[in-house]
Amino acid sequence: MNKLKVVFAGTPDFAKVALHALIDKADELNIDIVAVYTQPDRKAGRGQKLAQSPVKELALSHNIPVEQPPTFSLKSDDGKVARETLANYRPDVMVVCAYGLILPMGVLNTPRFGCLNIHGSLLPRWRGAAPIHRSILAGDDESGITIMQMNEGLDTGDMLYKVSCQINDLDTTQTLHDRLATLGGQAMITVLKDLKNYQNNAQKQDETLVNYAQKISTDEGQINWNNSANHINRQIRALNAYTFLNSERIKILECLPIKPEQTTSEPAGKIISVGKKAILIACGADDNGNGHLINITKMQWAGGKPLSAEQIAVGDKLQDGQMFDL
CATH class of the missing domain: 3.40.50.170 (Formyl transferase, N-terminal domain)
Structure with missing residues (x-):
């Protein structure tokens, strides 16, 4: 044959x-x-x-x-x-x-x-x-x-x-x-x-x-913290996501699944806690009007290497209460 x-x-x-x-x-x-x-x-x-x-x-x-x-x-x-x-x-x-x-x-x-x-x-x-x-x-x-x-x-x-x-x-x-x-x-x-x-x-x-x-554009990776935690979670998982802190660009590389019980009334973009396991950031309201926290586990500053939450916490790169640019 x-x-x-x-x-x-x-x-x-x-x-x-x-x-x-x-x-x-x-x-x-x-x-x-x-x-x-x-x-x-x-x-x-x-x-x-x-x-x-x-x-x-x-x-x-x-x-x-x-x-x-x-x-x-x-x-x-x-x-x-x-x-x-x-x-x-x-x-x-x-x-x-x-x-x-x-x-x-x-x-x-x-x-x-x-x-x-x-x-x-x-x-x-x-x-x-x-x-x-x-x-x-x-x-x-x-x-x-x-x-x-x-x-x-x-x-x-x-x-x-x-x-x-x-x-x-x-x-x-x-x-x-x-x-x-x-x-x-x-x-x-x-x-x-x-x-x-x-x-x-x-x-x-x-x-x-x-x-x-449609083809992905760079702008789609920019995080708007007024969006829901679920939306931002999917953005981080799907794209080269990034945000700004005092106009400095930071890549958001990894996050954990959203925990429904982690609700918040804090303003979107606020760093709630810089922990060794995760960095907790307040996000905007979902369709039910509830704000949730997102747990970020890996980030990267411009010109630097990817850093785990623990490395960021120990290195004092972020502080509780800081606000990411919206």
Whole structure:
């Protein structure tokens, strides 16, 4: 039986996990990963040296050919060459995971079975660029992976397979990212084991249930202490959250789950207690009109290292009664 020729397209660590899973199961799946597509090398770090993507590093370590076209657009010579190169691999299917390049219909139709996308949400909820961040920000109870048959729209293709996972009150973008990355690889393996069946039973997305995971902006990380403790808790877990004390920017890195019994009538943004286990800060009222405390466990001052609550308390970095800028 001829092996299924697979082209993989992805760039960051999320995609690397999926590629690793396919490499490990290649014999069992009877697939041949004939090429890997990833974003061109980018300058990174303080030295601004060119750095390879995580996907490229993994592919090269397994002697898989790597392609890094800047575009697939027929308006440029680079795009024309990229399409010819892809066609020459004669792929049966293209697996796409956080690739970062728009794939025109000419590319989507090149593989015999089209292009399959590993998307980090339960579509049609959270189409778009930042589904993991948005699910935590929104207070969702669950997230998951959708394997989708790609079309020209933004995550609008038919769904082949979905698998869910719970979001707990300690999950951050990073922890949920890591779980979903593993689930994504497993889900794609499931689909490739019986690809024709999954494609024959594909389901269209319900457009009435669609919402969009817009790209995260830096401003969204700024904490407004007038917001509820639950809102701020989700902001810290989902984003690069920050606040200001006397106009000095401070990152808020970690916090504990909200304790319903920790109510307060103190003004929002006031430091109630600088303790060795947590720094208690008053937040604004919730929908029931109650103010609550949030327990911050890790912070970072500009130019400094991350500090635990105990390090902050011992180092006298904060004082009871101080007010964060609103």
